[in-house]
Amino acid sequence: MRQSEESFRAFARTHATQLRRSAYLLCGDWHLAEDLVQNTFIKLYRRWRRVGSDTAVRYARKTLLRVWLDERRRPWRRAEHRFGAVPERAHSESDPALLGQRGFTRNMLLDALSDLPPRQRAVLVLRYWEDLPIAEVATVMRCSxxxxxxxxxxxxxxxxxxxxxxxxxxxGIAVEGTV
Structure with a gap:
């Protein structure tokens, strides 16, 4: 096995979980998140020699964001319209990262995050979940x-x-009709 291929595999093993969580926060679906990460790794592998290991994490985040935005632009995504309340989601206790979190609060936050426009959601995920500085988020999103x-x-x-x-x-906000 070539040296570059082995270094790519090591990178993928190390960062797959982190990228999957970020993808989930962007799209709100674990299966789609896995597809997004897979497509990100395919694109990253094609450029692995040029990217280099020192900038690979930034390149992977940027590629993940682009893959997600491309997925949202697909024609079959345009046909789906949300009306009314989103049904409750089942607790996903199989993800070790979410085991310690309270289900109700987590689901409420993720549902609210999924209702945000894509650019706002992307900024919040990159800025507060990935903990990137403002300058780097601007670079990834190609904006000021x-x-x-x-x-x-x-x-x-x-x-x-x-x-x-x-x-x-x-x-602590009073609801109409209650005392």
Whole structure:
């Protein structure tokens, strides 16, 4: 086996879980997240010699974001329209990363995140989940730092509103018709 192929395999083993979680936060579906990561690794493998191991994580994140945006542009995605409430999701206790988290809060946050527009969701995932600095998020998304800041502010405001609207009593907000 060639040296570059072995280094790619080591990279894929090390970063697959992290990329899968990021993909899930972007798309909200574990199966689609796995497909996105697979497509990301295919694209990364084709350029592995040029990318280099020092910039591979940044390149993989950028490629994952592009693959997700491309997937959203597919014609069969346009036909789906959401009306009404999203049905409850079953607890996924098979993912070790989510075992320690409380199911209700996690599901509420993920549902609210899935309702955000794609750019706001991408900024929030890259900025707060991946913990990237504003400059790097701007580079990945090919926009200005000001756009990243405004998208993050709007996304957080929308996320906060969505969460409070889903469970107002939990946040001490009186519901009409109750005393």
């Amino acid at each position: 730092e000001g756009t990243v800041k405004s998208q993050a502010a709007r996304g957080l405001r929308s996320l906060r509103t969505e969460i409070v609207d889903r469970d107002p009593e939990r946040f």
